[in-house]
Amino acid sequence: xxxxxxxxxxxxxxxxxxxxxxxxxxxxxxxxxxxxxxxxxxxxxxxxxxxxxxxxxxxxxxxxxxxxxxxxxxxxxxxxxxxxxxxxxxxxxxxxxxxxxxxxxxxxxxxxxxxxxxxxxxxxxxxxxxxxxxxxxxxxxxxxxxxxxxxxxxxxxxxxxxxxxxxxxxxxxxxxxxxxxxxxxxxxxxxxxxxxxxxxxxxxxxxxxxxxxxxxxxxxxxxxxxxxxxxxxxxxxxxxxxxxxxxxxxxx
Numbered sequence: 001x002x003x004x005x006x007x008x009x010x011x012x013x014x015x016x017x018x019x020x021x022x023x024x025x026x027x028x029x030x031x032x033x034x035x036x037x038x039x040x041x042x043x044x045x046x047x048x049x050x051x052x053x054x055x056x057x058x059x060x061x062x063x064x065x066x067x068x069x070x071x072x073x074x075x076x077x078x079x080x081x082x083x084x085x086x087x088x089x090x091x092x093x094x095x096x097x098x099x100x101x102x103x104x105x106x107x108x109x110x111x112x113x114x115x116x117x118x119x120x121x122x123x124x125x126x127x128x129x130x131x132x133x134x135x136x137x138x139x140x141x142x143x144x145x146x147x148x149x150x151x152x153x154x155x156x157x158x159x160x161x162x163x164x165x166x167x168x169x170x171x172x173x174x175x176x177x178x179x180x181x182x183x184x185x186x187x188x189x190x191x192x193x194x195x196x197x198x199x200x201x202x203x204x205x206x207x208x209x210x211x212x213x214x215x216x217x218x219x220x221x222x223x224x225x226x227x228x229x230x231x232x233x234x235x236x237x238x239x240x241x242x243x244x245x246x247x248x249x250x251x252x
Contacts (some may be wrong), residue, residue, distance in 0.1 A: 006045045009035050011077040014055060014069035025058070025066040049073070104237070112244045116251050119159050125152050126239075133232055145232035149239045150210035154178050156205075158242055160250060161185045179203065183249075199245060206238045 013034050017026050033040060047057045048068065054073035058066045069077070115123035129148050161181040182203055 003041075003045055003048070005043055006037055007049060008039055008077070008080050009037070010042075010045060010049060010067075011054065011069060011073055011080070011161075014067060015074060015077055018069050018074070022068075024054075025068040027066055028064050041106075051075075105238050106239075107244045111240055111247065114247050115156075115243075118252065119156070121151055122156050125155075126236075133229065133236065145235045146210050148206065149235040153210075153239050153242065155207065157182060157246070159166070160246060160252070179207075199249070202242060202245075206242055209238065210235065 013031055014026055015215055054076050055070060056068045057076055126129055132145060157178050183200055186199060238248050
């Protein structure tokens with residue numbers, strides 16, 4: 001691991017701790033456990049960040065310390081993250097990434113940019129789901145993904161779909177309310193009946209998939225299966241791709 005990546009990871013972890021509670025800091029053991037950075041490399045790069053006035057360090061006996069990220073460090077981290085994003089998008093534009101990673105990156109970028117304008121709270125929830133997946137070892141975090149993806153998808157559709165004023169849906173389950181709005185919107189926006197039917201069936205499939213996961217996990221009042229990382233990824237992929245199709249359909 002080179003120094004730039006090490007410094008990025010240190011700042012990212014300190015920012016995470018700062019967001020949880022600005023009065024707290026991270027010690028040597030916490031950072032080593034989080035990223036398995038060699039102790040010698042950690043010390044060298046902590047000293048660099050301190051001298052660059054990006055972090056504050058309170059030295060303790062035995063080589064331990066408590067470190068906090070400074071405002072300048074947060075700004076620097078934001079710039080580093082933007083540079084990483086720009087480099088990835090440049091590779092996408094040049095076709096240097098594989099077709100599947102390219103498709104996923106483009107879809108996430110497109111949907112996120114639209115959600116910023118439509119409903120930032122939905123984007124925030126999607127980002128929380130993504131962070132759960134980044135943890136990769138949090139079983140209960142994976143289990144939440146099925147619930148959250150379904151809720152986010154329904155919130156998104158209710159935010160962008162047209163309401164059929166001739167039908168009262170207030171007493172129907174939320175899934176059915178959204179399905180009626182989707183069918184009504186597709187009839188208005190899609191001239192190709194086959195394409196409209198395919199989109200409607202895809203929605204039915206995704207909602208059924210989320211419902212099935214929920215039922216299996218809670219059957220008999222207890223969780224009988226663990227949602228794996230791959231299951232959770234599928235939930236997020238389905239959600240993003242369906243959102244993309246609806247946004248493009250409605251010319252957002």
